[in-house]
Amino acid sequence: MTNEDAGANASVLDEIVSAAARLVRENPVNALTFEAVAEASRLPLGAISALFATPRDIFATILRRRHPLRGRLAVRRGEDAETLWREMEQVFDEYLSPEKLPDVSSIFSLATLIGAVAEAQDPELSAAWAEGFNSILDEMARGQEADPERPEWAAALMHASAAITAAQSAPEERRAAVLAAARAEMSSILAPLAPTPVNRA
CATH class of the missing domain: 1.10.10 (Arc Repressor Mutant, subunit A)
Incomplete structure (x- = not known):
């Protein structure tokens, strides 16, 4: 070619x-x-x-190429675990910021998609969703000692995505608090996986 x-x-x-x-x-x-x-x-x-x-292959590709988190995580340039971790934190700080909510909401959330996939009851669609979801987990875990199959990665990712859905539904004056609480909880979930220098900071 x-x-x-x-x-x-x-x-x-x-x-x-x-x-x-x-x-x-x-x-x-x-x-x-x-x-x-x-x-x-x-x-x-x-x-x-x-x-x-x-068509299920297209769906998996959407998650890999169009989900805002996957794209932002993929462009991190850190060359060591600590730098990549801090860059990941910056990505989620931005993803869960009230200012970015309109942009993030205009695409789709993983929490919304998993509900739609479950409702469809299509094994191939579920497999495609899992493939795309795992590609985001792999990118989160890039350069880290913690295996991407550790449940904390998935729990943190779904927590962040669910917060986007919740913030969309919340009264405008409460959205910032919803997102801030979700960001703090996400940090707590991921804390055991952080590189040692970050844990000591």
Whole structure:
């Protein structure tokens, strides 16, 4: 494959994922079909099936490429556990800030998605969700001694995501308090996994 071909595929992939992310925000998760994505992206079915085996693969890719946390965590540049940890803390400080709530809410929350996936009762969809969710956990745990399968990572991530959903529903004057409490609780959950220098700080 030439660089030009690779660039074209990347452009098509981005169009597909963008269209699919809009569909997921606006419709039940199990409404994500090749036909729906083709209509939303204005791309031929063949272009979509050439890159994805099933619509569930598209769903997993949405989580990897479009969830705000995954993207922000992925661009961390730390080269040691302590720096990566502090950068992760900064990511969650921003993610759970009242000022960022409108931006974060405009995409989708993991808490909302897991409810939609459970309601769909589709094993393939559940597997796709787990794949995307685990990709975020892997990124959180990057460079750390604590295994990404430690339950504290998932608990902290779901706690943060649930806080976004709760803050959306709360009266405006209470949103900052909801997010601040969630951020403090998240720090407490993750504390046993922190690198030793951070724990001593």
